[in-house]
Amino acid sequence: MLQWLFALSTALPSSFSAPAPATVPALTLRENGDAVIPKVKNTTLYGPVTDPSLVRDSCGSVGWNAGRVLWVCRDTQNLGTDGLPTFPVYTSSASYTDFNSDGSIPWQSVPTNPFNYMSEWIMYGNNQNRSFYPIQYDECNSNQAGQCGDMSRYALWPDYPPMVSVINADGSILAYTWIKKSHITPDLSSLVADPAATLYRVWYQPEVEGTSGPTLPEVEVVQEQFWPQNSFAYGDYGNIVRNGTAYLYAQSSNGTISLAKVGVNDVEDRSKYQYWVNNSWTSTVPALNTSGIQVNATYGGQGTFYYSYPWQSYVWIGQQGHTVDPDFWITTAPEPYGPWTTPTHILSVQAGNYSLGAYSMQAHPALVSSPWTNEIYVSYTKNDIVQNKNLYTQPLIKIEWE
Numbered sequence: 424m425l426q427w428l429f430a431l432s433t434a435l436p437s438s439f440s441a442p443a444p445a446t447v448p449a450l451t452l453r454e455n456g457d458a459v460i461p462k463v464k465n466t467t468l469y470g471p472v473t474d475p476s477l478v479r480d481s482c483g484s485v486g487w488n489a490g491r492v493l494w495v496c497r498d499t500q501n502l503g504t505d506g507l508p509t510f511p512v513y514t515s516s517a518s519y520t521d522f523n524s525d526g527s528i529p530w531q532s533v534p535t536n537p538f539n540y541m542s543e544w545i546m547y548g549n550n551q552n553r554s555f556y557p558i559q560y561d562e563c564n565s566n567q568a569g570q571c572g573d574m575s576r577y578a579l580w581p582d583y584p585p586m587v588s589v590i591n592a593d594g595s596i597l598a599y600t601w602i603k604k605s606h607i608t609p610d611l612s613s614l615v616a617d618p619a620a621t622l623y624r625v626w627y628q629p630e631v632e633g634t635s636g637p638t639l640p641e642v643e644v645v646q647e648q649f650w651p652q653n654s655f656a657y658g659d660y661g662n663i664v665r666n667g668t669a670y671l672y673a674q675s676s677n678g679t680i681s682l683a684k685v686g687v688n689d690v691e692d693r694s695k696y697q698y699w700v701n702n703s704w705t706s707t708v709p710a711l712n713t714s715g716i717q718v719n720a721t722y723g724g725q726g727t728f729y730y731s732y733p734w735q736s737y738v739w740i741g742q743q744g745h746t747v748d749p750d751f752w753i754t755t756a757p758e759p760y761g762p763w764t765t766p767t768h769i770l771s772v773q774a775g776n777y778s779l780g781a782y783s784m785q786a787h788p789a790l791v792s793s794p795w796t797n798e799i800y801v802s803y804t805k806n807d808i809v810q811n812k813n814l815y816t817q818p819l820i821k822i823e824w825e
């Protein structure tokens with residue numbers, strides 16, 4: 424199956440602390456002592472967030488400059504004049520979306536609409552037919568798919584959107600992504616169960632990339648084997664920045680989840696990381712078989728970590744294990760290490776009519792107009808087959824909470 428671990432986005436910069444509005448909604452969520460068990464009040468299916476010239480897989484989002492949102496997706500193809508995907512494939516791509524001046528989403532009607540969506544939100548960005556995260560010389564980089572001559576592939580699929588570490592006074596943004604050097608066969612099985620992971624720096628400067636145009640941030644490799652093979656790839660499975668600290672989740676090939684933390688200014692310095700082992704932080708890097716490292720976060724699949732101001736709680740929304748079930752689950756915790764609640768079901772969506780159905784469940788905290796608004800947008804990748812071509816769309820759904 425696809426390595427569709429992934430997710431989260433840190434909508435808010437590390438320096439952000441949201442003042443409570445004068446009237447904080449009265450929430451009666453705390454049950455079981457400290458646990459927050461959210462309940463859905465209402466859901467609205469809008470439609471896809473899409474660049475009309477591209478088809479792409481698994482888009483995650485993060486709040487970016489001047490109220491824009493930056494989206495980063497996996498495998499991307501240009502659409503032909505018939506509206507169907509063409510070759511070649513590039514392994515990742517990025518886009519921006521804009522809001523209306525009041526912070527709402529500028530929904531448009533859908534011109535060609537085989538799926539009967541209500542509306543769509545247009546993305547833009549100059550991808551230049553290149554992978555957003557550059558493929559390295561030892562990853563079959565003669566093409567933008569990481570396709571090797573022996574039919575194997577380096578599928579450098581981002582499992583999580585960029586983590587914003589620092590927003591400087593001049594408006595420049597320093598963000599990071601960790602990506603596993605997944606080497607897969609045509610049936611999508613892994614040639615290396617726990618591959619090394621590369622740390623990429625995503626760097627945006629308003630005077631270079633502009634504040635509103637289609638120029639995407641720069642991406643550079645910090646270290647190709649930042650996390651070595653057969654170790655935890657902290658940050659790849661999820662991350663969240665809070666009060667100047669980045670919390671970084673890893674999931675090994677047998678599903679074990681482990682947690683690290685580092686100051687937002689020290690992300691490139693492995694000696695500054697600490698790891699959650701036997702209920703305390705240690706600077707000794709755990710091995711895959713170290714005891715006492717398991718953090719019982721998530722429901723095992725791809726999802727998003729974020730901090731909810733109304734609930735004063737960490738939240739994860741995502742999928743159960745490595746399934747293609749069209750279901751969203753939620754779990755919450757008072758601290759990044761837990762205790763996490765038993766996942767509860769919040770939403771079932773329509774699966775696509777092709778083999779991958781519905782996957783890459785993600786939440787998009789940057790889409791909510793105020794961090795105190797008691798709602799969240801979620802999306803998933805819907806996989807359909809139309810005229811024998813594989814199509815992927817990312818429908819957006821708003822969830823309002825009790």
Ligand SMILES: *[C@@H]1O[C@H](CO)[C@@H](O)[C@H](O)[C@H]1NC(C)=O
Nearest residue numbers: 464465466467468469821823
């Ligand atoms: C749920 O949302 C829809 C669309 O936004 C709205 O028409 C409907 O009245 C809402 N229902 C409730 C119970 O709030």
Ligand SMILES: *[C@@H]1O[C@H](CO)[C@@H](O)[C@H](O)[C@H]1NC(C)=O
Nearest residue numbers: 501502509510511550551552
């Ligand atoms: C990207 O590829 C498409 C389709 O092959 C082509 O039409 C377009 O000109 C290319 N763009 C760039 C910037 O190379």
Ligand SMILES: *[C@@H]1O[C@H](CO)[C@@H](O)[C@H](O)[C@H]1NC(C)=O
Nearest residue numbers: 437438440665666667668686
């Ligand atoms: C935020 O971090 C500072 C410095 O590490 C610490 O003194 C403060 O207690 C932290 N605040 C919260 C709310 O954790």
Ligand SMILES: *[C@@H]1O[C@H](CO)[C@@H](O)[C@H](O)[C@H]1NC(C)=O
Nearest residue numbers: 675677678679711712713714
């Ligand atoms: C996962 O693998 C590690 C390393 O072999 C082992 O220590 C751990 O017990 C395994 N966990 C599960 C749930 O199988």
Ligand SMILES: *[C@@H]1O[C@H](CO)[C@@H](O)[C@H](O)[C@H]1NC(C)=O
Nearest residue numbers: 653709710711712713714715
């Ligand atoms: C963990 O695995 C290493 C080899 O990969 C081995 O040397 C070590 O003894 C193992 N530790 C435990 C606690 O099983």
Ligand SMILES: *[C@@H]1O[C@H](CO)[C@@H](O)[C@H](O)[C@H]1NC(C)=O
Nearest residue numbers: 700701702709713714715716
């Ligand atoms: C965690 O605690 C257990 C039980 O006390 C102990 O056996 C184990 O060695 C500890 N793990 C580490 C990495 O210290």
Ligand SMILES: *[C@@H]1O[C@H](CO)[C@@H](O)[C@H](O)[C@H]1NC(C)=O
Nearest residue numbers: 717718719720760761762763
């Ligand atoms: C995590 O789950 C495992 C297996 O269910 C359990 O043994 C362990 O006590 C849990 N740890 C915490 C901190 O809840």
Ligand SMILES: *[C@@H]1O[C@H](CO)[C@@H](O)[C@H](O)[C@H]1NC(C)=O
Nearest residue numbers: 537538776777807808809810
């Ligand atoms: C899948 O759904 C699309 C959109 O409704 C439709 O055009 C296509 O024919 C369907 N394919 C199959 C095999 O049912």
